[in-house]
Amino acid sequence: MPNSTPLKYAPKQDFVKPLVSVDIIIFTVVDDTLKVLLSKRPSLSESKDEPFPELYCLPGGYVHVGMDMSLHDTAVRKLQEKTGYDTANVAPYLEQLAFWGSAERDPRGWSVTQVYFALLPFIKPSEQATKTDGNPAESNQVERNQAEQIWIQADTACEQTLAFDHNEILQTALNRLRSKVEYTSLPAFLLAEPFTLPQLQRTYEVVLGRKLDKSAFRKRMLDSELLVEFGQIQGGFGRMAMGYKLANPSEAVTFPRGFKSGE
Amino acid sequence: MPNSTPLKYAPKQDFVKPLVSVDIIIFTVVDDTLKVLLSKRPSLSESKDEPFPELYCLPGGYVHVGMDMSLHDTAVRKLQEKTGYDTANVAPYLEQLAFWGSAERDPRGWSVTQVYFALLPFIKPSEQATKTDGNPAESNQVERNQAEQIWIQADTACEQTLAFDHNEILQTALNRLRSKVEYTSLPAFLLAEPFTLPQLQRTYEVVLGRKLDKSAFRKRMLDSELLVEFGQIQGGFGRMAMGYKLANPSEAVTFPRGFKSGE
DNA sequence: TAAATAGTGTCTGTAAGACAGTATGTT
DNA sequence: AACATACTGTCTTACAGACACTATTTA
Numbered sequence: 299m300p301n302s303t304p305l306k307y308a309p310k311q312d313f314v315k316p317l318v319s320v321d322i323i324i325f326t327v328v329d330d331t332l333k334v335l336l337s338k339r340p341s342l343s344e345s346k347d348e349p350f351p352e353l354y355c356l357p358g359g360y361v362h363v364g365m366d367m368s369l370h371d372t373a374v375r376k377l378q379e380k381t382g383y384d385t386a387n388v389a390p391y392l393e394q395l396a397f398w399g400s401a402e403r404d405p406r407g408w409s410v411t412q413v414y415f416a417l418l419p420f421i422k423p424s425e426q427a428t429k430t431d432g433n434p435a436e437s438n439q440v441e442r443n444q445a446e447q448i449w450i451q452a453d454t455a456c457e458q459t460l461a462f463d464h465n466e467i468l469q470t471a472l473n474r475l476r477s478k479v480e481y482t483s484l485p486a487f488l489l490a491e492p493f494t495l496p497q498l499q500r501t502y503e504v505v506l507g508r509k510l511d512k513s514a515f516r517k518r519m520l521d522s523e524l525l526v527e528f529g530q531i532q533g534g535f536g537r538m539a540m541g542y543k544l545a546n547p548s549e550a551v552t553f554p555r556g557f558k559s560g561e
Numbered sequence: 562m563p564n565s566t567p568l569k570y571a572p573k574q575d576f577v578k579p580l581v582s583v584d585i586i587i588f589t590v591v592d593d594t595l596k597v598l599l600s601k602r603p604s605l606s607e608s609k610d611e612p613f614p615e616l617y618c619l620p621g622g623y624v625h626v627g628m629d630m631s632l633h634d635t636a637v638r639k640l641q642e643k644t645g646y647d648t649a650n651v652a653p654y655l656e657q658l659a660f661w662g663s664a665e666r667d668p669r670g671w672s673v674t675q676v677y678f679a680l681l682p683f684i685k686p687s688e689q690a691t692k693t694d695g696n697p698a699e700s701n702q703v704e705r706n707q708a709e710q711i712w713i714q715a716d717t718a719c720e721q722t723l724a725f726d727h728n729e730i731l732q733t734a735l736n737r738l739r740s741k742v743e744y745t746s747l748p749a750f751l752l753a754e755p756f757t758l759p760q761l762q763r764t765y766e767v768v769l770g771r772k773l774d775k776s777a778f779r780k781r782m783l784d785s786e787l788l789v790e791f792g793q794i795q796g797g798f799g800r801m802a803m804g805y806k807l808a809n810p811s812e813a814v815t816f817p818r819g820f821k822s823g824e
Numbered sequence: 825t826a827a828a829t830a831g832t833g834t835c836t837g838t839a840a841g842a843c844a845g846t847a848t849g850t851t
Numbered sequence: 852a853a854c855a856t857a858c859t860g861t862c863t864t865a866c867a868g869a870c871a872c873t874a875t876t877t878a
Contacts, residue, residue, distance in 0.1 A: 536829025799856025
């Protein structure tokens, strides 16, 4: 290695580096259904070099060493690109899931992926383009991507054949989500504020796939410091309900026990 | 990209890839103290190109694309190299902690590290060389590494200045360990089998830094399917105690509640 | 008024913590 | 016997779940 390098520490280039990508599992709840966002891989006619043509996969992409200061930046950038979500003003719930890396998972070579999972209130596709206002090239980008993306029921997605090892990754994410929903406030990040306690409970029930007791649920939520009141709201048909916002929109709450501890 | 490539899918080489490494936080308990294994970075006289000379850091290394089939393989290989632990016969507790990746964390360039944490029963340094028997070059390797490694009290290590962002990583690992110890059987992986319930309770107390109630502790451990009896053992001074082994040595148990749920 | 939804109150069961008591080993 | 350690039993407390009850809105 030359001593004349301007860098104090020369990068180690004397071995093969794996490919590094970031994938995001983006969950939302709409129509009482847990959904996940998938992208479609390019067809053979579009590109001969891309593996798994026309299969669905988790949205993601390579780290841009020149563009991103950190993996978290990469994840936020991808989230914005794929959903049009206004990440500058409203922080979505974004958490590291895990990493996968092996010689076999991508036919293009040894690859590593850093996987995040995100929880978002549902954004109508028609509103996504308008959310990324201003730059028309940018909103074109979003719209073009949208044509190749779908919100699909999470369990349905699991049963389909996805590209790469994305079935395993999605299953891991679903397991983690359902497990954490038992003892955290994560479903609150799937709703637009303000929301009511019955709405929040339905969201819990949709994710968990089972009914919860109303009384116990309300006690748990109100005894924690999770929520702050935000005026009466008309939730549906009958009586008005109290609306709530998150007391701390950037952090989930962990409850001392899970639901149904006895089983 | 040339069409004449022998690979079906040409690797994407048209952008700069980050460096990829694996680091492991290896915990053990000895002398009623939670310890972590640290390596010393080479001095300036040994190498002018290595950053953070002579500081301690977490053991780890680059992924060897030719040597490792997966990141998990890399972690197990590193664990074996650094501790001499017989990973072929006794599976240590090894779990993904998280990943860190940014332009700034390594002065040699944009880098990503995949961090695992491991729990091991203490291995006396004198026994480590003999554990990796056979190949003398291999055990030399182990002994040479040992000269530059220390088992250090976890909290003490946190207060020192470590290389790279390893203070943050170690702190994250400690938080995760202490948090999971509240509601899982993780400390059982810090003891050599067979062990007694009082020994296990002391291990919990060492990690958590507080006393636990004996009666509640025993009820929790025995009501779970965690342990199987393995004959009477002389634990210390007084009465003999029942020895136990793990019913399932490859998996931790999650208890329905944490200790001291009320606070 | 009936139906639908929101919210409360009471009882019960489960498991953790406190702590006193018993059992079995060594010196 | 004295002591140290291992183990058990009983009482209390905290909180989730079951479920019946009240409250407020719309059709």
